[in-house]
Structures are given as C-alpha cells and as structure tokens.
Amino acid sequence: MTALDLSSPVAVVGTGTMGQGIAQVALVAGHPVRLYDAVAGRAREAADAIGARLDRLVEKNRLTGAERDAARARLTSAETLSGLAGCALVVEAVVERLDVKQELFRALEEVVGDDCLLATNTSSLSVTAVGGALRIPGRFVGLHFFNPAPLLPLVEVVAGAATDAASATRAYDTARAWGKTPVACADTPGFVVNRIARPFYAEAFALHEERAADPATIDAVLRESGGFRMGAFELTDLIGQDVNESVTHSVWQSFFQDARFTPSLAQRRLVESGRLGRKSGQGWYDYRDGAERPEPHTAEPAGPPAYVVVEGGLGPAAGLVGLIREAGIEVREESGAGAGSLVLPGGGRLRLTDGRTSAGLGGVVHFDLALDYRRAGRIALAPAGTTPPRALAEATGLFQALGKKVSVVGDVPGMIVARTVARIVDLAYDAVDRGVASAADVDTAMRLGVNYPLGPVEWGRRLGLRWVYELLGELRRLDPSGRHAPSLALHRHAHVSDAGEGTPS
Structure with a gap:
C-alpha cells in the first residue's frame, strides 16, 4: 500500500495550533483539506489563519501566488462531523483526554467509510487505548507531529496493538510524501522522543x-x-x-x-x-520587562600549569592531550593502570568524571564530559571540599589556556553532561532492544525531534558503551533508588562492544 493520492481529501479535527499546522502540511502537499472543530466558528477562523500563513509563504518565496490560490481553494471548513464524509484520512488534534478522543473516533466511524485511515496526534496517550473504542481498530494509527508542524520534519508513526500493517505503512508513506521524515515506532509510553x-x-x-x-x-x-x-x-x-x-x-x-x-x-x-x-512571564527564569537574565558561574582567570603529566588513558577525553600540546603546555606521558589522570605540578589530579565523587577519590578534581573538547566553549570542574586551592587553580588555568570558560560546580556524581548523556544513551539502547524503534530511527528521532547534536545510539558508540555502563553503575551505587540503574540492554551491548561487535539494529 502506498501514500494517499493527492486527490484524496484529508480532514483535521481540532483547529488549535497543532491542528492548523497539520492541516497546512497536508494542504501544501496538495490534498483537499477539511477542518472541523467542536466550537462553532473556530474551523472558519482556522482556515483564515492558515490562509494568512500561506500569504507569508508567498512573501518568503516558498510558494508562488498560483500555488497559494490553489491551496486556498482546496481548504474548506465543516460545520458538523458529517461534513467529513468521503475523507481518506482524518487526523485528530483535540485535547489530551482519553474519553474525549474515544468519543470523537466512535462518532467519526459513523461518518467516514470503512477504508478511511484514522489517526491521532496524541503525544502522551496510548494509541491502543484510543483505538480500542473503534469498530475497525486495524485502520487506526498514531501520527505524532512536532510543533510547529509545518517546520519540524519529524513524525512518529505509531502502530497500536490492533493496527494492521497496511494502515501503518500507508500512514508512514503519506507522511513521507508530505515532505516529513517519519519514524516507525511501537505504542509505548512517550513513543520514541518523549x-x-x-x-x-x-x-x-x-x-x-x-x-x-x-x-x-x-x-x-x-x-x-x-x-x-x-x-x-x-x-x-x-x-x-x-x-x-x-x-x-x-x-x-x-x-x-x-x-x-x-x-x-x-x-x-x-x-x-x-x-x-x-x-x-516567569519560570526558571524571569521574563518580565526589565528582568535581567542571570549569568552562569564562570571562574576568574588563573595561570596555566607549566606542564601536565598524563597517566593512563583518558577514554572519551583522550583528545585533550593534543589540545594541551597545541596550547604550548609541556605534556609528559606515563603508562598507568586504572582511570587516566592529568597530574598537575602541585600534585593535584584531574580526571574525567566516572560516576564517583571527587571526595570519594581522595580529593581529585573531576572534569565533565564534552561532545567535542576542541569545540567546547565551557568545561565544568567538580573539586572535593578537601581539594587544595592550588590544585583547583591549576585545573582552572589548564582549561582556560585551551580557550575554555570554566564553571566550578558541586561535587556530585556524574556531574552534568556525563550523567545526562549516559542516561539518554541507556534509554535509547533499552528502547531499541525492546522493539520500540530501530537504532537508526531512534537516532533520527532524537536529532530531528529535539535537536540533539548526535543520535544517542551513535553517541554511546563514540563514548564507548563500557564507559557509559560503568558510569551509571557508580551512580546506582551512590543512589540505590534505581533512577540511574543501567538497563539490561546496555549491559549486553557494553559487553558485546568489548568483543568488537556492532551496535543494535
């Protein structure tokens, strides 16, 4: 089964921001589009708003005047659900309440033909639960667009427990025909991105x-x-x-x-x-008139160390050695077992965070993970309460000599970037192993849906899954609540990667 023919009418029920965005996507792709909203007059208002956005697309040379006029002619509003009869696809974008959605789709089944594809844009409800109210649940899918729908490319195509393969394929192909990047995923809480x-x-x-x-x-x-x-x-x-x-x-x-x-x-x-x-006007930050945005903590300038002794391997931070040399600081390398360290002239030790606290390692200074140490503009340091001032000053001066701003943070396990990325990687591998989506689709979804710099499966591979697994293991040891417990999937893949085998598919 292929994408819907462009002559096939598409309906959107619910004409808020998301509903209007989905309607615009289908309209610009070439479909006749019908709008419906339970509140009288809102569908007409939505049609006017979409028309105004089409005008702006012409002003930006993204549509021609003729294309805009043709799109406007294809856009209509329906006063009742019966006005959606004959549609080939109905996409719902109403309030996130299971009872409301179920009632709507039961009513739609009385109007549309048995071959009409029905889709929900839910971001948080079970597609299976919504479709459970239907007479023909096999034709029901999730089409989760991201806001603003006309601009963001990702669409999660969610197959419920009763969704038939042909319906899921048609929804996937239709989203792709609309210029979107669809990812196929199972009906689990949060789908892929959330x-x-x-x-x-x-x-x-x-x-x-x-x-x-x-x-x-x-x-x-x-x-x-x-x-x-x-x-x-x-x-x-x-x-x-x-x-x-x-x-x-x-x-x-x-x-x-x-x-x-x-x-x-x-x-x-x-x-x-x-x-x-x-x-x-207020949240974590103050957005009211006259309010000033707080600045991040940035350490005062400190002099660079005369030399650095590199003991052992630095793992994901190995690239720092070359940067230190480029900064004109002498590097002495010594072999060593265990976690790698940068030993400073005053005797202080710098280590990439590994999930332990600095205090637990006798007062070392931990530094945080970076996506790319060459391009990073800021590095976080976490000293212990007993760390000598000279050690912290030399650590600060070292990273400042590399052109980085330095933020000194509390001595917490895993610091900021490392524990955040490790947990994201863990959930990604867990999702792939549980069949939520393929590894490629997980990476695509996270890059396009929330603008991550790397897909988490690729990120884990670059860091080394053993490193990620061991960091989370240390976090779990210090916090036995289970919040940071590495998944069985990560455990498996960490050991597989040690053997030189590939990442999940």
Whole structure:
C-alpha cells in the first residue's frame, strides 16, 4: 500500500495550533483539506489563519501566488462531523483526554467509510487505548507531529496493538510524501522522543535540587560543553513547565512509576505557583520587562600549569592531550593502570568524571564530559571540599589556556553532561532492544525531534558503551533508588562492544 493520492481529501479535527499546522502540511502537499472543530466558528477562523500563513509563504518565496490560490481553494471548513464524509484520512488534534478522543473516533466511524485511515496526534496517550473504542481498530494509527508542524520534519508513526500493517505503512508513506521524515515506532509510553528525552530534563532538575549549580550554569554547560541547542531550564520555560511536567508525569505513571522517569519536585512547585515559563512571564527564569537574565558561574582567570603529566588513558577525553600540546603546555606521558589522570605540578589530579565523587577519590578534581573538547566553549570542574586551592587553580588555568570558560560546580556524581548523556544513551539502547524503534530511527528521532547534536545510539558508540555502563553503575551505587540503574540492554551491548561487535539494529 502506498501514500494517499493527492486527490484524496484529508480532514483535521481540532483547529488549535497543532491542528492548523497539520492541516497546512497536508494542504501544501496538495490534498483537499477539511477542518472541523467542536466550537462553532473556530474551523472558519482556522482556515483564515492558515490562509494568512500561506500569504507569508508567498512573501518568503516558498510558494508562488498560483500555488497559494490553489491551496486556498482546496481548504474548506465543516460545520458538523458529517461534513467529513468521503475523507481518506482524518487526523485528530483535540485535547489530551482519553474519553474525549474515544468519543470523537466512535462518532467519526459513523461518518467516514470503512477504508478511511484514522489517526491521532496524541503525544502522551496510548494509541491502543484510543483505538480500542473503534469498530475497525486495524485502520487506526498514531501520527505524532512536532510543533510547529509545518517546520519540524519529524513524525512518529505509531502502530497500536490492533493496527494492521497496511494502515501503518500507508500512514508512514503519506507522511513521507508530505515532505516529513517519519519514524516507525511501537505504542509505548512517550513513543520514541518523549521517552528517551526524559533524562535531559530530569537530571538537570535533580542537579539543581542537589545544589550542584544554578539553572543558568547548568544550562550553559549543557549548551557549551554538551552541544545541546538549549539547556533544560530554558527549554522547559519555552515549552511551558505545565506541558513538560504533564508529559513527564504521564510517562512515569504509564511505566508504573518506574524510578527512571520520576518527576521533579522542584518543577512541581513551579507549576503550582503558576510560574509556567515564557507564557506566564516567569519560570526558571524571569521574563518580565526589565528582568535581567542571570549569568552562569564562570571562574576568574588563573595561570596555566607549566606542564601536565598524563597517566593512563583518558577514554572519551583522550583528545585533550593534543589540545594541551597545541596550547604550548609541556605534556609528559606515563603508562598507568586504572582511570587516566592529568597530574598537575602541585600534585593535584584531574580526571574525567566516572560516576564517583571527587571526595570519594581522595580529593581529585573531576572534569565533565564534552561532545567535542576542541569545540567546547565551557568545561565544568567538580573539586572535593578537601581539594587544595592550588590544585583547583591549576585545573582552572589548564582549561582556560585551551580557550575554555570554566564553571566550578558541586561535587556530585556524574556531574552534568556525563550523567545526562549516559542516561539518554541507556534509554535509547533499552528502547531499541525492546522493539520500540530501530537504532537508526531512534537516532533520527532524537536529532530531528529535539535537536540533539548526535543520535544517542551513535553517541554511546563514540563514548564507548563500557564507559557509559560503568558510569551509571557508580551512580546506582551512590543512589540505590534505581533512577540511574543501567538497563539490561546496555549491559549486553557494553559487553558485546568489548568483543568488537556492532551496535543494535
């Protein structure tokens, strides 16, 4: 079965921001589109709004005037559900309530033909549960677009337990024909993106609650060292704290309160106080007129060490050795067993965080993971309370000599980037092994859906799965709640990678 023919009418039910976006995508692709909303007059208003956006596309030379006029002629609004009769596809984008969606689709089945494909845009509900109300559940799929739908390429195509293969294939091919990048996934809580992305928010909030650093510093480290486009605090302020927390809570409950998805008490307090982010004027940050954005903690300049002794291998941070040489600092290399260290002239030791605390290793200074140490603009350091001032000063001066800003954070296991990325990698491998999606689709989804600099499966391969697994193992030892427990999938693949075999498919 192939994509819907362009002559086939497509209906969108629910004409809020997402519904309008989906309608615009189908319209620009060439379909006749019918809009319906339960609130009288809203479908007509939505049609006008879409028409105005088509005008802007002409102004930006993305559509010709003739294409706009033809698209407008194909766009109509329906006053009742019966006006959707004859449609080949109906996409629902109404409120995220199971009872509302089930009632809607039961009513739609009385109107459309038996060969009409029915789709929900739900981001948090079970596709199987919504489709369970249908007389013909095999034709029901999830088509999860990302907001704004006309701009973001990703669509998660979700097959429920009763969805037949032909319907899932037709939905997938149709999304691709619309210029989107579809990924096929199973009907599990959060699908791909909202499942695997949870640690990005959860670890940042936990670090804040642990007093490791303030939001501005954590965000800066995630951006400038981790390579993420936005930090977790600024991103959730943009999304809306209520929206982000609702998704987290839904995934947590759907996984029967699995500790890996535990919501944040600090975020709950924000929502309870009405500080929802940009839309309310306050969230983690203050967006009111005249408010100043706090700056991340940045260490004062310190002199570079005269030399560095490299003991053992540095694992994912091995590229630092070349950068230190390029900065004109003498490098002396010595073989050694165990975790690699950079030994400073004053006797201090720098180590890449491995999930342990600096205090637990006798006062070493840990440094955080970076996506690319050459391109990183900031590095986080975590000294122990007993670390001599000279050791911290030399560690700071070393990274500053490499052109990096330095943020000194609390002595927490796994620091900021390392524990965040490790947990994302773990959930990605777990999802692949459980058949949620293929490794390629997981990486595609996370790059396109949430703008990750690397897909997490590839990221894990680059870091070394044994390193990721052992870091999470140390975190679990210090926090036995199960929040950081590595999955059986990661355990398996870490040992497989040791044997030189490939990544999951």
